[in-house]
Amino acid sequence: MKIKSLAAAAALLLGLAACSSEADSGPNSDGTPRELRIAYQLIPNGDLIVKDRKWLEEALPDTKITWSKFNSGGDVNTAVIAGSVDIGLAGSSPVTRGLSAPLNIAYQVPWIFDVIGENEALVARKAGSVAELKGKKIAAPFASTTHYSLLAALEEAGLKESDVTLVDLEPQDIQAAWTRGDIDAAYVWTPVLGELQKDGRTLVTSKELAAKGKLTADLAVVRTEFAEKYPKALTTWLQQQDKAVKLVREDKTAASEAVGRQLNLDPAEAARQIDQLVLLTGEEQKGAEYLGTPESPGKLADTLHSTAAFLGGQKKIDSVPELTVFQKALATKALSDAFGG
Template identity: 30%
Template structure:
């Protein structure tokens, strides 16, 4: 009888130990899954003309993500096309670009781009020297026009020329990044320049520029927060945190433009008054994608295909991410 009792107690002990081990293994497994929901690093691409720069300087994103062991690394780009090249190459995970660069990136056979959210348009225009004899878009025929190839300025120029019955074949394109284009514009090496804020505002105030036509009456072109597909799929919470914090700085800038202009001026070496001008004529907020926005982006894709700027037709909606909003 004593032996049977000892055996029974031993079996009960083994059962309890097995159950405890099972709980520990389940807890360990759950912990492992939890850790996998947050990346060890987040690489963000930004441009000096975007509010991502303000987010970088404020450190809000780092404060939120360090709770989950995620380190944020920032990479600066002069415009959207090189930023998206880095995204397709896996060098960055999230970034901000204009509509036109996103279309070109999506048309790449190895595209990793996915649309996450959008921002309102920024001011864009075609400018000429104040003393230029160019008075209408029609006068651009045969002239040298500077702009970033594949940038939002590219689409601005394309649609502006169409208002005068012209195409890109009617002008001489000079593909330059903003800093290079500013130099060429002031030296008189080009006849016109297509550019966006704050570079536009700076050229108007300090660069002897006159607006020939702005983008207000042209087809809309939104800004986009974009991500690398695999990263977005694997780490949706981290990506949502980026969107939330960007929206936070949008509201902060909108409510305190004076302070924002001073910070942005310090970081970009573009004057405070220029940033005040820029901030006064743009919209604010980071929003979930809507049909209207996707349709506007699809029009860019269709026009670029018709102009021979992308090799195939694309469906913008195929690259729209579904994440928490």
């Protein structure tokens, strides 16, 4: 389900109010939350390792850890607005939308799960170039990083959105539509991407678009209220994510087995998909190219601002926020608290 309006979000808020009752019942004696509700996606990064190895459950033994699977960042935005999740994964495009009007979601970015590379791509059945997709039917999950990348790819090829027929489908529905022959092309991520590439042609990848200034990433978002109320839990969460990235670097076999279990893939294929992403440690994320520090917000804010400018030009958001909006949204203090000042 995508968020279509603030009215829809309000309605969903009422429907999900019961889901947040336990989490809002007050902290444990050590200041940790009674429940931590996490929105995850089936993306081969460190988050799946943390889930598979149950590191959060071990690190926060008095906290109930609830993992809920989501299909896209647009859905995660909806859930955050509804107050039904505390920390979630959303791509840079939906996060940009979330920080812009009309949504203006009260959340922060404390972590970069991955910089997207070849794990997101535009695949077509017969077209040999993006320009040849004129008049064709193309699927993507709307309000996602692939939707943003698809619009960027069309613009790069000299096509307008009106030159094609765009279809809003979640990844699993894209695979079904592709199998039936209902769509001519799709911009989607792994593992569905791998299925489409078996009999389709890759026209452009997100890695190639990043080289042209259209970088995308999978980001963590945390409700501002939760971050302020439970800084210890957020620190612990960040440290488990860092531990997962280090496992990828130090024991690729163990990391691939964990991701493979979560994606129902053999370890070799899981390893291949992990390698399509750029994973960063906490120390690296404190660098100027990424989240930065409280004294000097990193270039991720510039990336989000540039994404907003593009989405504004495409009439996908009401207006383009100032750069400072995105700088303030980077939870650099939480990152510094977790990995040293």
